[in-house]
Amino acid sequence: MPSFRNVLPEHVLQAVEILDRPEGAQLAQSLGYRAAREFRLVHKGKFYDSKPVVGVAYGVANNGEYLRNTQISGGDTGGAATILHNLGFWVDNGFLHGLKDLRVDSTHGKPAPYQYVVLLWALARARRREERLVPFSSVRDELADLLAPFAIARTRPDPSMPWAALSRNDWWELVGPDGATPINDVAVKHFDIAGGLDVGIYNTAQLDSFTKAAMEVIGGLVGVDERFADLVDRIGLSDLSGDPLIADANGDLVEDFQTSGGSAPSGRGTVMQDPVRRAAIERRSLDVALKYYDKIGGIDAVELGKPYDIKVTVNGIERHCEVKGSFYDHRHRHFDGQRSHSR
The missing domain is CATH 1.10.10 (Arc Repressor Mutant, subunit A)
Incomplete structure (x- = not known):
């Protein structure tokens, strides 16, 4: 099975853009993909079959070498749904659809x-x-x-x-x-x-990715305007619309200005935090943690998935590491004697 270690959230977004083009359906068909009944990526209130998204994202990250339908599984462990979930996206099993x-x-x-x-x-x-x-x-x-x-x-x-x-x-x-x-x-x-x-x-509502996806789907159904923005604020979901500053995949603070009609559940221009970029930072933090344990002689490192946990054996002792990406400061914290790697 191909390795997806170098597939990043931005590659997924580029894949979505490619599949959204008029020729996107033809590309997916030429690669052997068929319409899915479940495991759909939710992005900006729209649904995308997870397998072609991951197959095309792999090609974006690997010089256009798109994966065919037979080269990737769907909802199985390690399949397209798991890959997208670990990159910070929500993959719907039917409830949102x-x-x-x-x-x-x-x-x-x-x-x-x-x-x-x-x-x-x-x-x-x-x-x-x-x-x-x-x-x-x-x-x-x-x-x-x-x-x-x-x-x-x-x-x-x-x-x-x-x-x-x-x-x-x-x-x-x-x-x-x-x-x-x-x-x-x-x-x-x-x-x-x-x-x-x-x-x-x-x-499931405790997961930011799920509730944000639900907000975007509902926003697309009822219309994103001032009333919707006010509702989101009044019921206390505006935190999912983001913070004033975000960081790019390199950890540099940037401003992402969304105008009316953008992906945010808001009808007004606002500076937002993009959860996809959050995932990119956390992915980088995970790589930093893996390199750290490799450097000190860690063996049998296993990625446990969200929230980006690692299980690794060091000097014969199994350790558990919780990895978090940092948006504002770059520091190491310890949890029960273990190291938590921010950027």
Whole structure:
């Protein structure tokens, strides 16, 4: 199997750009790739089959020697999905793609964004480790306030409607008393039905890459404008929009100015931190750590994946190293007697 050690996040981004071109589909087909049903890379709210992305990224990093479909696996350990995940991207197994098929009501020809707003609100709660399932009455006023700017009719949105409608989606769980089925907005209010994210999605929301990908997909579905930017800020997800300064793959601080309509879930120009560049820095830190242990006689080094951990044996003792890339300062820290390598 080819080595992907020299494939970096920027190579993946270039591969996405190549595959986005009119001739991109023909290139993927000529290399033997077929449409995937799962393991799709999510980037700027769009979905890309992971295998051709990695195959083309390999070629970008290796003088145009693109990999064919038979030279790379998909979701297996060490396959395309794992490679992209370790580079800081989110690879969707179907949950995010399913958001595109969410059944929503329409008013005057406009699809209602209310279910998506509720999902973002729930993701924010999950990241704060707040209670997963909550009675509707305890959050009704908060949701009504968040939904109001997205009204597509003259009346204010009723939060009980998306609360109930989400029960048709794998993202959502409702818990009500016996006799509360079928669940609709009337039942939600009458029985004060508790609801929240599916437990798997609730736990996955702790991953920045997943929640940022969800924000981008939802932003693409409801429209990225001032209302969306304000929602993201109000529910506490603006930290995923980035910090004032970022560093490039060499560790040098740079400014990445995003204008309206860019990849950020914001309708305004802003200086942002790019998680792909974060991954590039952490990848470099990982290489530094591997060289360090090789220099001091370490053997059997194994990369354990995110968050860029290493298991290595030094002088007969197995050690565990947590590696973090640094954006602002370059220092070594120790965890339980082990060395943590920043840039």
